[in-house]
Amino acid sequence: MKDLMLLSIFLYSLNLVFKQDSILALIIVTFLIIVYSIKFHRLKLKNYNLKKNYHNELKESLNKQKDIFADILTHDLKIPTLAQLRGLELIRNETLGSINDEQKDLIENIEASCKYILNMISMLQNTYKIETGKNKFNYEKFNISKLLVNCINKISKDLNEKNISLVYFSSEPDIYIAADLESIKEVIINLILFAISYSYNNDKILVYISKEENNVKFLLKTSGVYLSNQVCSNIFEQENINSQNYTVIGQKISLYLCKKIIEEHNGYIYAKSSQDNSLSLIFKLPIYKENSIKSAISSLY
Numbered sequence: 001m002k003d004l005m006l007l008s009i010f011l012y013s014l015n016l017v018f019k020q021d022s023i024l025a026l027i028i029v030t031f032l033i034i035v036y037s038i039k040f041h042r043l044k045l046k047n048y049n050l051k052k053n054y055h056n057e058l059k060e061s062l063n064k065q066k067d068i069f070a071d072i073l074t075h076d077l078k079i080p081t082l083a084q085l086r087g088l089e090l091i092r093n094e095t096l097g098s099i100n101d102e103q104k105d106l107i108e109n110i111e112a113s114c115k116y117i118l119n120m121i122s123m124l125q126n127t128y129k130i131e132t133g134k135n136k137f138n139y140e141k142f143n144i145s146k147l148l149v150n151c152i153n154k155i156s157k158d159l160n161e162k163n164i165s166l167v168y169f170s171s172e173p174d175i176y177i178a179a180d181l182e183s184i185k186e187v188i189i190n191l192i193l194f195a196i197s198y199s200y201n202n203d204k205i206l207v208y209i210s211k212e213e214n215n216v217k218f219l220l221k222t223s224g225v226y227l228s229n230q231v232c233s234n235i236f237e238q239e240n241i242n243s244q245n246y247t248v249i250g251q252k253i254s255l256y257l258c259k260k261i262i263e264e265h266n267g268y269i270y271a272k273s274s275q276d277n278s279l280s281l282i283f284k285l286p287i288y289k290e291n292s293i294k295s296a297i298s299s300l301y
Contacts, residue, residue: 074121077117078118081114081117085114085115092104123254126183130260139180140179143174143175144175144184144218145170145173145175145209147185148168148188148209151185151188151189151192152166155192162200162201169207169208170209170210171208171211175211177288180261186257186258187261187262187283191283195281198224203222203223203224205221206219206220206221207219207220215267215285215287216284218282221278221280225273225279226273226278232270233270235255236269238252262283266286267283268284269283270283
């Protein structure tokens with residue numbers, strides 16, 4: 001009712017302006033225009049705030065649902081897989097009765113598949129946590145060359161299956177970085193496993209660790225494969241990569257996880273391939289300096 005009365009006054013005054021050129025009518029029209037302009041902008045701002053609050057609440061609700069879904073999914077996948085491993089262990093150790101060699105081989109293969117599933121679940125969990133900012137890194141000082149030796153020992157079985165020799169060099173005996181040891185360990189293992197999958201039997205993989213300005217450069221090189229520049233530029237990306245470019249299921253998510261971990265440590269990871277059928281996987285991380293751990297931790301908060 002109030003707006004209707006004001007509108008009537010506005011129209012009447014506007015009519016006077018056109019007919020009589022009344023100063024008073026012009027002032028009334030101008031005043032009413034200002035009033036309605038202010039009212040319009042206030043209403044617009046109110047609607048904007050309501051939409052913003054709605055979208056924030058909706059986003060928060062969706063993120064909460066995703067967290068619950070991820071927890072339930074990983075839990076429901078992990079528990080039966082762990083139960084299967086426990087059962088296979090009892091059978092392999094002949095706790096439930098004797099088995100022959102062929103059965104032992106079959107059980108070992110099933111165990112390997114179950115462990116692979118657990119590893120995939122772990123990679124998916126870690127990737128999700130990093131993307132949502134829920135991952136907490138434990139920064140510490142460590143020798144990256146010693147970490148490499150530890151990684152090689154852990155996947156020695158994979159190297160021996162294809163009789164692949166891994167040769168590593170370091171420009172200096174002691175090169176330290178400040179990072180989350182377990183995360184960098186996961187990166188190195190995933191890169192070596194990727195190189196193994198593309199290597200021939202009796203092949204050789206070269207790893208070279210060096211200093212480059214203020215960074216540590218980790219270079220892994222294998223022969224027997226050539227990847228185009230387009231594939232190399234997208235090899236660590238989550239999308240735009242066709243699954244046929246990978247020889248092992250799960251490599252896509254493992255390489256993407258490597259990228260996320262390295263970037264979270266203020267590093268850089270990339271791949272390059274040469275016409276001589278060689279593939280190089282490289283990442284760079286800041287060299288350890290005094291107070292670098294404190295600065296790295298403070299950057300997270």
